[in-house]
Amino acid sequence: MSGADLTLLRPAWLLALPVLLLFAWWLYTRRGGLGDWQKASDPALLRAMAALGRVDKSASAAPLLALMGALALxxxxxxxxAVERRDTLSFRNLxxxxxxxxxSPSVTEDARWAQMLTMGRFGLASLGTRPGGLIVYAGDAYVATDMTLDHLQLGQTLSLIxxxxxPDxxxxxERGLRMAAELLAEAEVVAGDVVLMTDGAGLGPASLQAAxxxxxxxxxxxxxxxxxxSAAFDTHAAAGQGRVFTLDQTEALANWLSAEARTRLQQQDYPLLFWHDMGRYLLLLALLPMLLLFRRQMS
Structure with a gap:
């Protein structure tokens, strides 16, 4: 939809308008031409002052109207x-x-498994504002942690693997890589990284296709x-446009995922709904009728 639509963000406040009307009617019926001085002063004194021309019996409704107008505003x-703004630009981390x-046991029971976990922790520490996820696999693949910005949770889950x-x-x-591709697609990620931590077992045509x-x-x-x-590592990295890291390249991995990461912000392909609240301007406008309540009488 083009243009602007008007709506009320807090419509419950309109329930105060009938109460305000009743209050205005109550004030109007109670106020006399002398501002209720007739009830507080001696009638003979008021008649004498009226004879001297010191009493103005005209009852101006301007102050009451000014007060009620300000309160209504x-x-x-x-x-x-509020005015609907559909042309507002919005961005997200893609x-x-x-x-x-x-x-698999061939990896997790290896003497160098602790070093592999250290590499993973260095990778998580370099994510910055990038969301991350964990997938584990052996004979089958499972999502250990879905996409999240809670890097502490990711680190804790990593330590428990x-x-x-x-069990498979x-x-x-290839199953873990396919699941990673699905995870990126569901998150609408267009510039992500997949990091495969493995001993090389099972790398072949199927995993190369997933790359x-x-x-x-x-x-x-x-x-x-x-x-x-092995050579299969280089083949998969070339197909996936990535790199191969060994366990002594923690700094290189961190730099790859941070300084050289292609973190990009892209305008979303669907508009978000924004409202521009105009109520503040009405509050300023309410000051104008209130000025009438403070006008000076010039004699």
Missing amino acids: IVIGLAGP DAVVFVIDA GAETV PGSRP GTIAAQGARLSLIALNAP
Whole structure:
């Protein structure tokens, strides 16, 4: 929809308008031409002053109208009349990182597993404002932690991964990579990173195809090798447009995921709904009729 629509953000305040009308009627019926002095003064004194021309019996409704007008404007302002703004630009972080971790016994029971976890912690520490997720796999793949900005939770989950985490025997990295691609697609990530932490078991044509799928989505696939990386590591990194890291390259991994990360902000392809509250301007406008209540009488 183009243009602007008017709505009330706090319509319950309009319930005060009938009360305000009753209050105005009560004030009007109680006020006399002498401002209730007739009830407080001696009638003979008032007649004498009237004979001397010192009493003005005209009853001007201007002060009452000014007061009620100001109060009505205040009530309407508190109701929050707002203009719909559909052309407001909004941005979101389209960059995320998914760690795909081989939790098979050949990895988690290896003497270098602690170093692999250290690499993972360095990677998590370098995420900054990027959301992250964890996927574990062996004979099958599972989402350990969905996309989140709670990096502390990610680190705690990472520390708990062991040989008993995935009950399915085997090593099927292609399943973990496919799940990572689905996770990035569901989060509408267009510039993410996938980090595969593995000993290389199961890398083959199926996982290579999954690497190409990740790259086609605009993400990068990098691999952390538990042992000396084989040629399959380089092949997968090339297909995924990423890099291969060894366990002694913690700083390089952190730099890859932070300084060299393609964190991009992109205008969303659907408009968010914004409202511009006009009530504050009505509160300022209410000051104008109130000025009439403070006018000076010039003799």
